[in-house]
Amino acid sequence: MTAPTQSTRLTADRQPSGTRRAVYLDCNATAPLDERVLTEVHHYFAQEFGNAGSRTHDYGQQAKDRVIRAREQVASIVASTPDEIVFTSGATESNNLALLGLAPHGEKINRRHIISTQIEHKAVLEPLETLSERGFDVTLVPPTQGGWVDPDAIQAALRPDTLAVSIMQVNNETGIRQPIEEIAAILADHDAYLHVDAAQGFGKDIAPLQSPRIDLASISGHKIYGPKGIGALLTRRRGYKRPPLTPLLYGGGQERGLRPGTLPVALIAGLGTAAQLANDENTDRAEACTLFKRDVLATLESLNATIHGDADRTVPHAINVSIPDLDSEAVMLALKGLLAISNGSACTSQRYEPSHVLKAMQLPDEQIQGALRLSWSHLTPPVDWDEVRSRIHAIR
Known part of the structure; x- marks a missing residue:
């Protein structure tokens, strides 16, 4: 598999001032523009x-x-x-x-x-x-x-x-x-x-x-x-x-x-x-996303997170989860500056309504309130998963 070059990876995770930005994990809302495009x-x-x-x-x-x-x-x-x-x-x-x-x-x-x-x-x-x-x-x-x-x-x-x-x-x-x-x-x-x-x-x-x-x-x-x-x-x-x-x-x-x-x-x-x-790059992109997903799943397992829906039917680049006893807003606040994630569709996030998708799946209210969506791409840079675990454990 040909890995994305440094120029095509999400090097925009650094602002012009040189300070580091959160790793972008909201690609289902919108994905970064490929430099060739x-x-x-x-x-x-x-x-x-x-x-x-x-x-x-x-x-x-x-x-x-x-x-x-x-x-x-x-x-x-x-x-x-x-x-x-x-x-x-x-x-x-x-x-x-x-x-x-x-x-x-x-x-x-x-x-x-x-x-x-x-x-x-x-x-x-x-x-x-x-x-x-x-x-x-x-x-x-x-x-x-x-x-x-x-x-x-x-x-x-x-x-x-x-x-x-x-x-x-x-x-x-x-x-x-x-x-x-x-x-x-x-x-x-x-x-x-x-x-x-x-x-x-x-x-x-x-x-x-x-x-x-x-x-x-x-x-x-x-x-x-x-x-x-x-x-x-x-x-x-x-x-x-x-x-x-x-x-x-x-x-x-x-x-x-x-x-x-x-x-x-x-x-x-x-x-x-x-x-x-x-x-042209479909296979390589899917493999890169699958490798990234492996680390996502390992981290979520260590946090006893619940995956919403059949895991074997999910695409390689997205997942929806909740962490026991934690509200989604609390988790996003704890991860601010580290990960950019969402708790639902970008088109309805301004309304602060419970997800109609998760409600239709008949998930318990506490899981719906805690639901987080993580979505990435073949361009997503590495994440400090140890820091993710540390921050979430700190608010439990």
Whole structure:
């Protein structure tokens, strides 16, 4: 395995003054920007700044060519054709476009039932609430106590009028993989559209997203060491038919009319480069994260921590735990300056509400109150685990 060089590791753990910063263990919220991606983004901001829609000069053609190549780079990870990739501002927009965009078709053919799960990201649950207010019947399947959704429960919820099934690939709070391939197999003989929120799995857990039964998949750039503000929606054809999406915005006709507006070429270039690197370095990155996880687990075991969910279903780069008799805020305060960790989704952390994911898993209240999410990457520098143990023992 080729280890990250000193220049590509998170050397930003030192501030300009030279004082050491906490080691960043919140990569499920956002990941650091790969320096090679930064170089690409800067080039298309500073030198090749043309509009991809301008056809009369070389600046526009260079921009267009880079967008075409980025589509190819993203498409290769999900085994699609480049023209099935629609660029968006991120996975949240992609989720909205997939779910709200299907609604007019469902209303037209009188299929208004949608299946999803209780552990989805708010970027799925809130559009589903909107659809429910519009008269759609939404079934939210509960997870097992292990944090994953039983495919049999999805099958039991299917109805002839089911328009879509929306399942996340990897849970953002627990890091637990969902059985996407099994659910895709269940839908083999059903017309429901399968949407996958792949924000946490794209470029990391590659095989499941390559199922030809997945119609729609939401992709985020900043979770794979690319820039914020860019993502994509896979719109895979069935035969010759694209998913019947209605756009949420109008004006300009870009992205096959599904997402109008001037294409952010620099960000698209960054997403393309990040996707290519994720594909090329997938094995090495997973091995680096697995080695780091070994130290995480050893430390947690010495603290008698409880892992939330089935440990054998977690990805190599994330885990959700609680330490007996300790509130999450107390632990984060004790580790301040040493580790940068979270106690839930970055999108809901300002609300200070108990995790809807952990509640759906029926965890005891004390575990929910003590829940901590640790998430890292192949770029994460070493941690002083002895100091971590010392600080936590000091507050017990």
